[in-house]
Amino acid sequence: MRDLLARLDGLRERLREVPQADEHRLQDLRAEILGRKNGALTDIIRSLPQLDAESRKAVGGPANTLKRDWEAALDARAAELGRAASVLQDIDPTMPGRPAWRGGLHLVTQVMDEICDIFHELGFTRAVGPEIETERNNFYALNFPKDHPALDSQDSFYVSGDLLLRTHTSPVQIRTLEAYRPPIRVVIPGRVYRRDPFDASHASVFEQIEGLAVDEGISFVDLKATLSHFARKFFAADTAVRFHPSFFPFTEPSADMSVRCTVCGGRGCATCKQSGWMEILGSGMVHPAVLENCGVDSERYTGFAFGMGPQRIAMLRYGIPDIRLFYSGDVRFLSQFAGGVR
């Protein structure tokens, strides 16, 4: 038995010869060690049944392991030699494959789709409305008082008469409430206009996603639950979410939602202006006056609404420094988010 184990050790030593072997030597080695007729290792394995049980156990295990190791080593070397041969004779598989143009959706579209899809899981369908709106739908039906400072943040482009480019997607709340009966659950993606000059963080034209849920028994808890769920889906399951008071004429109570800064994790950085929080959206319980303006019974029905800016959210999430990049049409920017050869 000791003799057999010593032979096994010797054969294991010889594994070192494999990596240097050329094609011929490889064939010889295979025959010499593993050959069906006189292979050194084959002979040992073949002799196992003649041994007593204890020796059989002591030799059999290592012998079979060694056999597998030899096979693996010989195969690996053969494959290596084969590849080298094909490079010389035929192809170099490391050369690049044939490329194709890859198109893709704009990052803002992708973010909007992602947001709408999360709300779709919660039963929100997509609604839309025109970009040219009446003052009534854009302001007064939404409970903006005439000549009120709340209008200051809504500086608008006028088209003619009382027609203006909508300053938010909220007028579609009015259109939806007037056209459908509760229960209503919609998200409203769309383009909005503010009379602000372009700079790194402001655009006179940008996108918004509005949301509206109206039914019997909808409460502030539903608002918090729905929007927190969204934040945890969109950012991360353990995202910290914070609500604090805000003001919109068309919601009461109103609440802004922030999430823990995804850049610094809350320690404070330039992205979150040292606050540790990123403001994501504005929201609130639908003001009863809005329901009443649309002919909905405000005693029976309650609801919540929210609005967010996908450009802003994309800038925060991807660290995009300048909003103008979204409008540049620069293929170097666009193709980063299309994921392919440009």
Add this chain to the structure above:
Amino acid sequence: MNLSRRWLEALVGRSLDAGEVAALLTARCCPVEGVERLHADLDGVLVGRVLEVRRHPNADRLSLCLVDAGGAGGGGPLEVVCGAPNVTAGKTYPFAPVGTVLPDGTKLERRKIRGVESNGMLCSARELGLGQDADGILEIDTSAAPGTRLLEALPIADERIALEVYANRPDLLGHKGVARELAAALGATVKLPAFPGTDRPSALPPIRRSDRAGVVDGVEVRLEDPEGAPRYLIAVVRGVRVGPSPAWLADRLTAVGQRPINNIVDATNYILFELNQPMHAFDLARLRGPAIVVRRAKAGERMVTLDGVTRTLTPEMTAICDAERPTIVAGVMGSAESEVTATTTDLVLECAYFQPTRIRRTRRALALTSESSYRYERGVDIQALPDALRRALDLIQSVAGGSVREGPIDLWPSPEQPRAVFLRPDRVTRLLGVEFKRHDLERLLSSVGFVVAPKDERLGVQVPGWRPDVAREVDLIEEVARLSSYDAFPDELRPYRPGTVPDAVSEQVLTRLRAALAQAGLLECRSTPLGPADAPDAVPLRNPLSTEESHLRSRLIPQLVARVEYNWSVRERDVRLFEVGTVFHAADGGRPDEHLSVAGILTGARRPLHWTEAAKVPDMDIWDLKQHFELAASVAAPGARVVPGDSADVWRATAPDGRVVGRAGRLEADAPKWAGAVLGFEVEIDVRSERRLTFTPLPEQPAMVQDLSLVLPGGVTAEQVEAVLRREARPLLERVQVLDEYRGPNVPAGTRGVTWRCVFRDAARTLRDREVDDVIRRSLAALEGELGVRRRTG
């Protein structure tokens, strides 16, 4: 609104941490945008006591001081050269040791001044940013030991807290209102601190109520426009001494970012930032009459405001006038002429409530916003005017002396009672989703000044005058929610009913269109819909920001061309973009037409270069354009046909009703030499189109394939040939495809050779050669008879 932490502390009577204040305000009221530590640049300055003053050996106007700085700079007293005339042994001054960086940025070095080494500097108020005084060093009255940090020894360490006050919370535009919220959160109470020298009970004669007119100390006051000025108070103060404010007052204003001006102006500003009540003081000597008339301005009436600009008033504005002419644009700004100056001795002090929308319209018409107009526009506390006036008079007498000989007059023709709103506890519970008990509601609301009394099942809530925003039940519910903290509400999803609103079809069409074009290798682009007029029926904006952005786009293509040009400018030659979006056209009868459109643009290589193709990859050509145009048209305008266009458009898409809904062709662009041709298309999106998918059973019988090489005379199109083939070979012809076109010497001049591959199949059985030959023969006969097309031979 800038808040001073120290000012708030004086009102709530306890010390505050600025970070904690910021967190509380954000959580309960309005967000804090930032906290700035004031005088942070004085961190290195110490209290220094001058032990001994000697003459500088080499300079008459310099002295050599021995300063005890508590061991700073290494051990014992330091020798310091000082140029101030007022330096006195035994007194205490701010001392900046060597190495200190002063507020103006200079770093103190140890250096010789006229041959004597100076180990630091004794500082003036100006050098420390603590005032304008540079005549001498700042003497400080402190019991703090030498070497103490100056910021700990003087009451100047402060934080400026920037609060973003929402338009519905004017009460937070004053320190008192903010203190009220903090006190409610911290269990403290708000008390207005007494002014120095006025701790005894005020000797102010009582304020007299009147209707529309009265006389105060010889000044006639008439309220002719109670709509614009529902409540109007006037006091007269005689014998004031106008001069600089005391340090405490100047500090308060500096802390919130206001420049001190003189004790009278500063006193009115102090009241504004404390109570959110604008006050206007003007010089009695400049008042003709002397009278004050509150009236609508006359059309074309002019006055020069404090900023030196001549303003033309309109009857939409309220003016405060003397016997002859306007002296104040009510609630917005006073005149330069009636301003308080150094020589003023007798004052008229106005304390008023102006109609908010009137103020808003006035300041917009004049493009003139002031701290006063900002507050009047949001609504000041009409109930609190007498208190504010009394406090202002106290302050003026404290800082500028003077006396009030006759009780001020309070003109309030239609007094308003505080508003009462009813609150149903069960409605609170229903709207907020968490049960609230009556006593919870009472406790929360009364903590910020609402007066609550039970009334049947409801609570009768009296709204304080400083909360003009609280007008109905839901406003009180918001108070309950914010005062109990939004974070306290659970956020677990509860069951909901599905809504009745279907998904918008246009969104589905856009999604399909975007996916199809992205898959075809185009990158989606989003450009802005504002630009110069791009068509005769482009919709102009009435108030554009610039002429470059004066119209709404009527087409998407021009912006895409601009995007291609931009890419060329960054040396990108291969550009394939598409955009979907709204376009606008002027329409008869006012409302412009708006609809969705899709456009694409192609330029540069047809595909990325690969090493297997030694030669250059060909550029996109009109056949690439046709491919993308047909793709876009098939999704955007199902049923539309792509047909040849005229010279401007190579192709058009026509709807079944014949209307042109799309165009494609070569485009003009400002191209560099190395650029490829630019090709573009645009299709109007039919948002009504529902996608209908149908299933065709897969063939079970084999097909027969025949290639047909034909000679087409000039003027005959492939489309015509295919139409004849399809008609004649029906129903066996399954598919025809152009394989090749030949123009050259092997066909007669004026003709071309085109080869089609035809696929024949019978759905029910295997075709025989003879059947296909018959069909082809029949087709050829028809082609020759109708179009003069023959089979190509040889």
